[in-house]
Amino acid sequence: MYTSKSFTIAFQILFNLTYLRTIPLVQNYAMCLTTFAVRICWSATKTRLFSTKTLPSSCTNQISKIISENKPLTEADKPMFKQYWEQASHQFPNSKTILPDVELQSFSQFIRNNEKNSSTVRSFYRREIILNKENHSLMNSISSDLKDPLDFCIKDSLSTKDIAIAADLFVLYYKLYPNEPLKKGLVSDIISAMSFQDPRHDRLHLLKFLELTKVFKRHNEQLGLTTAQASGISNKALSLKHSSTLTKRILTEVMYNSKNSRMTSRNESIIAAYRLIERDYRSKNAAGVFFTWKKIATHYQDLTHHDPTILYMILKTCMNSKIYRYVCKDILSQLPPKxxxxxxxxxxxxxxxxxxxxxxxxxQELMDNVNNNIAPENIRNVFQTRMCLSSLLKMHLKFNDSQGVDRVLKQIHEVFGQHSQEDFQAIVAHILKDKTLDNIVKAVNLVSQIPQARALLAYATIINTIVDWQIASNGQFDQKSKHIINDLLTKAHQVDPMHKSSLWSILASLYIKRLVHHKNFRKPHGPEKETMNLDLAKLIFLKSSSNSNQICTINPFEHSSPQNIILRISNKNKIILLRNIASGAIKGCRKDIFLWCCAELYNSGVAVKELILDWHAIFDYRFRSSKSLENIKLKDQLSISDLPLIKNALK
Structure with missing residues (x-):
C-alpha cells in the first residue's frame, strides 16, 4: 500500500518532468518517469470520491466506461470528449466531472496507454485537474504538492509540445475562475513557444494567440510581448497564405500588446499615424507611407521605440521604389546592429x-554585424525562420554565391521539409535576370518539375518577363510566348480554381500595364493616337470591381471578347492598376480618363499631395535622379504645373 509520502514523491517527479522534457538527452527518460509517476499517484488507491452533482450528459457515462474497460481511444470517441468538455465548462461549477467518479487505477491505466499517441487524452487529464481545482480533498489525495494546477498543466503541456492545448487550458482556467489574477509568466511561456516556426500549426497557434489577447482584454491588461515574441508572432502572421484578414488582426494585436511598443504611452496622433501607415502599406500606396512616416520619424529620440511592425511596413514599402529607398537607408543607419x-x-x-x-x-557588413550581435538563443527563432532563410536565398542568388544558395536550400529543407513559393520564385527570377528566350525556356522547364501548388508565383515571374519583353520589343506575342503563357495559366487555374493566389492579382496588373502602354496608341499611319485601349481599361476595371466575387478570366491576353474580361481586383492592386491607367491617359492625352483615375485614387484613400508626388516620381527624370525627396517639406511644394508633360497633355 502506498503512503501519502509516495504521492508526494510521485508528483514531485511529475512536476520536474516539465523541465526534463525540454532537454533532448533526457526526453526518453522523462517519458519513462511520467509513466512511473502516473502509475504511482493514480493507482495508489481504489477508493472513489463520489460527487452529488448532476451528470452533464450521457457522454460522461460513455467516457467512464471507456476508462474502466481500458479501451483504446478511437477517432470516433474524440467528439464525445469535446462534447463533455463543452458541457462541463458551460455548467461549471455545477457540472459533474469524471475524475472524482472513476477508479484512479483505471484512470491511470487509460492515461498511460493513450497519452503518448493522443493529444485528446493529454488534454483530458489536464482539463480534469483544472475543472476540479476547488475539490481540495481530491487534489490532496493526488498530491499535497499540487498547489498550482494551472502552472502544472501549462508546463506539462509545453513539455509535450502541446502549445495549442496550453493556450486552451489558460483560456479555460480564466473562464472558470475569472477573478483569479492573471499569471503573466505562464502566458509568456506559451507565446514564446508559439513564436517558433511550425508550418503545420502556425495558423492554429495564431488563432490561439487571439484567444489569449481576449482574456487579457477582459482583465483590462496587455500581454506585454517581448521584442522576440512580437517579431516571431508577426513573422508567422505575415507568412500566412490567403489570410489577409487574420494577418491584419494579428499584427494589430501585436502592436498593442508589445512591451517595447509603449502603446500605453503613445499619444493619439502616433496611434492614428500607425493606422495610416498600415492602411497605405496594404494598398501599396508608397507616397502615403512616406508622408506619414516623415511626420512621425523623429517623434522618439531612439528609432527602436517605434513599433517594429510599423518599421517593417515602412521598409517593405519603400524598398520597392527607387525614389523611396533612401528612407530604408536612413532607418538602417539608425538601428543598432544588436x-x-x-x-x-x-x-x-x-x-x-x-x-x-x-x-x-x-x-558583407550586415552579415558581419549579425554574426557579432545575434544572441545564441535567437539563431533558431530569428536566423532560421522561413522569412529570413528566403531572404538569405535571394541574397546568395543576387551575388552569384552558388555554395551559399546550396547551403540555404538545404537549411530550408531541413527546417521546413519543403521549399516555399517565394523560394522557387527567387530561383526563377535569378534565371530570368537576363531576358533571353533560352532563359525563359530554362525557367519553364524548372517550374514544370515543381509541384504546381508551389509554382504559382514562379509562373507570375515568367509571365511578367514575357510581357515586359513584348512591350520593349514593340511587337505582339509570338506563338511560343502565347503558348507558354496559356499553358502556365491553365495549370494555375487547375490547381487554384477559385483564384485565391496572388498570381491573379499580378496577372491583372500585367494585363492593364500592357493594354494601356503608350506604344499601343500609335496608328500605323499618321501622327494621331488611337486610345480606345484606355476606354477598354476603364470598362474592365469597373466591371471587375463590381464583380469581385466572380472567377476572373483565366487568360485575358487571349480572350476573344476583351470587353467581357474580368480581372482580380483587390485593395492590394487597385492603386497600381489606376496609376497605370492614369499614366497611359497622360501619354494618350486623355484628360477624361486621367481625371477619372484621380477621382478613383482619391476615393481609395490616396491624398492629392500623394498623387502629385507620384506623378513627379513617374514623369520628372530630374526629380527621380536627384535627392529631391529627402528635401521635401510637408507643405504642398510640388504641383502639376511643374510637369510640362502632364500640363500639356491635359489642356
Missing part, C-alpha cells in the same frame, strides 16, 4: 533591401 540582428521581422527585411540595392559590401 536590435535588428535579434529581430525576426526586421532582419530579413533589411537583407531583402540590400538585395534590391545590389550592394555587396553592404551585404
Amino acid at each position: 536590435y535588428y540582428s535579434n529581430n525576426s521581422l526586421i532582419l530579413p527585411t533589411i537583407i531583402t533591401y540590400i538585395v534590391k540595392t545590389g550592394n555587396l559590401q553592404q551585404a
